[in-house]
Amino acid sequence: xxxxxxxxDNILKxxxxxxxxxGITQNSGGxxxxxxxxxxxxxFNYSSLLLDHRLESxxxxxxxxxxxxxxxxxxxxETVSARLENVVIPNExxxxxxxxxxxxxxxxxDSAIEDSLSTHQxxxxxxxxxFKGNEYALPGKHGELLCVKLMGSSxxxxxxPGSMILTSGQILKAxxxxxxxxxxLCSHAANLSFLFIGYSFDDNVFFxxxxxxxxxxxxxxxxxxxxxxxxxxPEKRYLLESYGINILIKDLTDVSAELYEKxxxxxxxxxxxxxxxxxxxIIPLEKKVIFNFLDNxxxxxxxxxxTRVSAxxxxxxxxxxxxxxxxNWHYPRQETEKLIEAIIQPNENKKxxxxxxxxxxxxxxxxxxxxxxxxxxxxxxxxxxxxQKNAINSLPKIEEIxxxxxxxxxxxxxxxxxxxxxxxxxxxxxxxPEIIVRFRSISELVDFPIILIxxxxxxxxxxxxxxxxxxxxxxxxxxxxAEDQREDLIQFLLQTSKNHQFQELNRNEVLRIVNxxxxxxxxxxxSLDPSKASxxxxxxxxxxxxxxxxxxxxxAIYSCIASCVNLEIPIxxxxxxxxxKYNETQLSYDSIIDYGxxxxxxxxxxxxxxxxxxxxxxxxxxxxxLVRL
Numbered sequence: 239x240x241x242x243x244x245x246x247d248n249i250l251k252x253x254x255x256x257x258x259x260x261g262i263t264q265n266s267g268g269x270x271x272x273x274x275x276x277x278x279x280x281x282f283n284y285s286s287l288l289l290d291h292r293l294e295s296x297x298x299x300x301x302x303x304x305x306x307x308x309x310x311x312x313x314x315x316e317t318v319s320a321r322l323e324n325v326v327i328p329n330e331x332x333x334x335x336x337x338x339x340x341x342x343x344x345x346x347x348d349s350a351i352e353d354s355l356s357t358h359q360x361x362x363x364x365x366x367x368x369f370k371g372n373e374y375a376l377p378g379k380h381g382e383l384l385c386v387k388l389m390g391s392s393x394x395x396x397x398x399p400g401s402m403i404l405t406s407g408q409i410l411k412a413x414x415x416x417x418x419x420x421x422x423l424c425s426h427a428a429n430l431s432f433l434f435i436g437y438s439f440d441d442n443v444f445f446x447x448x449x450x451x452x453x454x455x456x457x458x459x460x461x462x463x464x465x466x467x468x469x470x471x472p473e474k475r476y477l478l479e480s481y482g483i484n485i486l487i488k489d490l491t492d493v494s495a496e497l498y499e500k501x502x503x504x505x506x507x508x509x510x511x512x513x514x515x516x517x518x519x520i521i522p523l524e525k526k527v528i529f530n531f532l533d534n535x536x537x538x539x540x541x542x543x544x545t546r547v548s549a550x551x552x553x554x555x556x557x558x559x560x561x562x563x564x565x566n567w568h569y570p571r572q573e574t575e576k577l578i579e580a581i582i583q584p585n586e587n588k589k590x591x592x593x594x595x596x597x598x599x600x601x602x603x604x605x606x607x608x609x610x611x612x613x614x615x616x617x618x619x620x621x622x623x624x625x626q627k628n629a630i631n632s633l634p635k636i637e638e639i640x641x642x643x644x645x646x647x648x649x650x651x652x653x654x655x656x657x658x659x660x661x662x663x664x665x666x667x668x669x670x671p672e673i674i675v676r677f678r679s680i681s682e683l684v685d686f687p688i689i690l691i692x693x694x695x696x697x698x699x700x701x702x703x704x705x706x707x708x709x710x711x712x713x714x715x716x717x718x719x720a721e722d723q724r725e726d727l728i729q730f731l732l733q734t735s736k737n738h739q740f741q742e743l744n745r746n747e748v749l750r751i752v753n754x755x756x757x758x759x760x761x762x763x764x765s766l767d768p769s770k771a772s773x774x775x776x777x778x779x780x781x782x783x784x785x786x787x788x789x790x791x792x793x794a795i796y797s798c799i800a801s802c803v804n805l806e807i808p809i810x811x812x813x814x815x816x817x818x819k820y821n822e823t824q825l826s827y828d829s830i831i832d833y834g835x836x837x838x839x840x841x842x843x844x845x846x847x848x849x850x851x852x853x854x855x856x857x858x859x860x861x862x863x864l865v866r867l
Contacts, residue, residue: 261436
């Protein structure tokens with residue numbers, strides 16, 4: 239379902255706000271505004287001419303005002319507080335409280351939501367209640383979750399700041415004294431998506447916020463979603479949709495279960511199962527079923543696709559993961575389309591299942607392959623296995639391939655994928671000739687298509703020789719950006735600087751760099767650096783900033799050693815090296831990460847499910863320049 243999928247995507251990005259109304263607790267002790275008025279009418283034996291209009295929304299607040307005038311206001315307040323004391327979030331909705339919301343807003347007086355959040359959120363995340371708006375809280379802070387009580391809280395004593403807002407007079411007073419709390423709501427609505435649950439919109443709190451935004455900023459581009467159990471009246475639906483609120487008619491219990499199930503499936507920090515993305519579906523695989531295969535080979539899974547990386551590190555040459563390709567950060571290369579087309583629509587006269595992308599360092603060889611692989615996974619139902627450069631068994635045996643393929647196919651069929659599964663083996667290096675020959679032999683023995691993609695630094699002699707004996711499809715990436723692609727690249731760089739809020743680029747400046755460098759990586763590296771100097775000058779200047787600090791310099795050197803041979807160095811090895819060299823046993827993993835963050839100009843720290851963190855230099859070219867320095 240599109241709305242659920244969009245919500246899950248926003249939650250995973252950390253960009254979704256929960257807005258909860260009274261409907262979330264109506265079956266577990268809570269009261270809607272109408273129910274609260276009925277409760278007070280009965281409790282205080284209230285009688286007046288206003289009751290003739292008690293079903294009309296305009297008279298509700300007037301009845302509440304009259305109740306306060308005819309009775310002791312503090313007594314009414316304490317009666318409401320006592321009535322709401324034991325309200326809870328029902329178990330069937332507790333999954334909503336487990337999701338990592340950016341912030342939570344509620345118009346409810348009771349404390350059920352914040353109590354449930356305290357129980358179900360990560361222990362490392364503190365629930366911070368906001369009553370007035372002047373608490374100077376920082377929304378979105380990783381260690382805190384703001385729970386904003388727009389209408390006050392029943393556990394705040396009568397008359398104190400943050401107490402319940404029950405009458406029209408208290409509403410007017412709150413608009414003056416608590417204006418900052420509505421500023422918080424407004425800033426969230428301007429920048430984030432919202433999910434409304436159990437909220438009727440009858441109090442106009444959110445509508446007023448949207449009207450204010452439209453008056454100040456124009457039409458908002460943010461997405462808002464509201465769950466209703468029953469179809470709203472046509473005029474209400476029209477009003478909601480006119481304010482950009484997408485409506486889903488569904489029982490909240492079902493939404494809670496589906497939202498949490500999909501979030502858990504897609505959460506990249508959940509390692510309980512291997513999660514393959516095949517097309518637009520996420521297919522979970524039990525680790526124990528393919529344990530032996532996983533022990534030797536790395537599968538490109540949903541974790542690789544969805545784990546975020548820094549935009550700046552990507553454009554400096556960091557090729558870890560597929561998130562940038564998912565977000566379309568990369569420059570679209572003609573060679574990428576050529577590779578995809580050769581795989582999915584092979585020429586009958588030149589049909590091949592072994593593909594080589596050839597080019598010198600800095601030409602964008604790896605980016606080209608990874609862009610193709612991402613599209614093959616998401617658009618053409620491919621499963622990709624990454625071969626390990628220094629593995630004892632570089633290529634699986636035929637029986638291992640068949641077993642793995644059958645397990646994936648069985649899992650995929652349970653999610654409605656029956657045809658067209660493509661198995662791709664991918665090497666970020668040039669395999670030995672015997673591996674390529676063995677792959678060709680295996681591909682001739684299995685009754686389903688398997689493909690090998692690898693890269694080479696241009697003109698490896700043995701690949702030239704091998705191409706004479708096997709049917710090898712080869713794509714050569716030119717050292718220099720072609721003349722007919724320069725304008726596209728310039729426009730890409732200008733737009734990239736805007737999209738990622740880098741220092742804004744000047745077209746003439748970019749044109750000068752493109753004409754001087756001609757190669758892909760140096761063009762990117764220089765264009766996005768504020769100095770716009772040569773790559774050698776940029777690297778030398780940045781290296782001088784860390785050279786006087788022995789530990790930062792050593793970390794760069796160790797990372798260089800790894801990157802020069804196209805490897806990464808695990809944090810555990812670095813910690814051991816540093817403890818031995820500096821005789822400081824108190825050094826910890828956090829110490830190493832801190833050093834890496836200080837040397838951020840060069841050091842790339844990549845989270846890895848097996849080694850914790852891997853360290854490297856952004857690109858082998860930069861590593862080589864550092865070695866010379």
